[in-house]
Amino acid sequence: MANIQFHDLDWADLWVQAKKKKNWRRKGAADWDKKAASFAKRTASSIYVDKFLALLNPQPEWDILDIGCGPGTLALPMADRCERVTAIDFSANMLRLLEERAAAEKMDNIITRKLSWQDDWQGEGIRPHTVAIASRSLAVPDLKKALERLNSFARDQVCITDRVQHGPMDPDAFKAVDRDLNSGPDYIYTVNLLYQMGYLPEVAYIRLEESLQYSSFDEAYASYSWMFRDLTLDEEKRLRKYVQSITTTHQDGTVEVFRRHVPTWAFISWKPGVR
């Protein structure tokens, strides 16, 4: 192997190259629109929220910019503790769910904006906030640009979560249907890129539940089939068999899925002004 030094590596470019090898298509706004309701249901009871908030430690005087906010997974509990949240997403359905939930809770300190990572936020009136977050939403073609953008919209702190290895994808499910899984670059590129950009990222890990409860086997199966596009009948059969092999049915009819690969997220935070 050539004598490669750390400073020879261009992490922004390595990330782009690794992204090209990723073998599932990035979801567009229409895909997220379709997924909004089930995503909202699934995340509402996840330990992810409490773990994220414990690491963020939101303060009452903060205003927070939440990019890729989804159905308000974090925007709602953060708004409960902070001065104000600006919630950005390109999916109209996600924003609608967030707004409905905020109205039901009589919360009036969340501003929603239908914007994508690529839009001109400044031109759309978005100003820097105390803290900018992007939770499980770094779906961008150019990571370095996205990080620079986060830095310019945060005064005190930026917090993102990024996949550790396969994240929510289950490699065993891919094996079961005999498809390759290449989930693209994970958080380690992001940490190295931030370091190379001159920042001092801190990293913590959010490990999700070992097992998940569902009201029926079909619901459990749906939580696996979303990982794949265009399953053939034979693949569906094999995937069902795999999900059955890791599922226990309880006496009350609910089912519990035991995960061998527990999804883990890296919580990365840094101070945008410290270089």
Ligand SMILES: C[S@@+](CC[C@H](N)C(=O)[O-])C[C@H]1O[C@@H](n2cnc3c(N)ncnc32)[C@H](O)[C@@H]1O
């Ligand atoms: C996995 S969900 C995360 C939602 C929420 N932040 C959470 O942690 O539960 C990803 C969200 O990012 C949004 N998203 C994906 N790509 C986006 C883009 N290019 N611009 C704006 N939002 C995007 C999706 O619509 C979706 O709501």
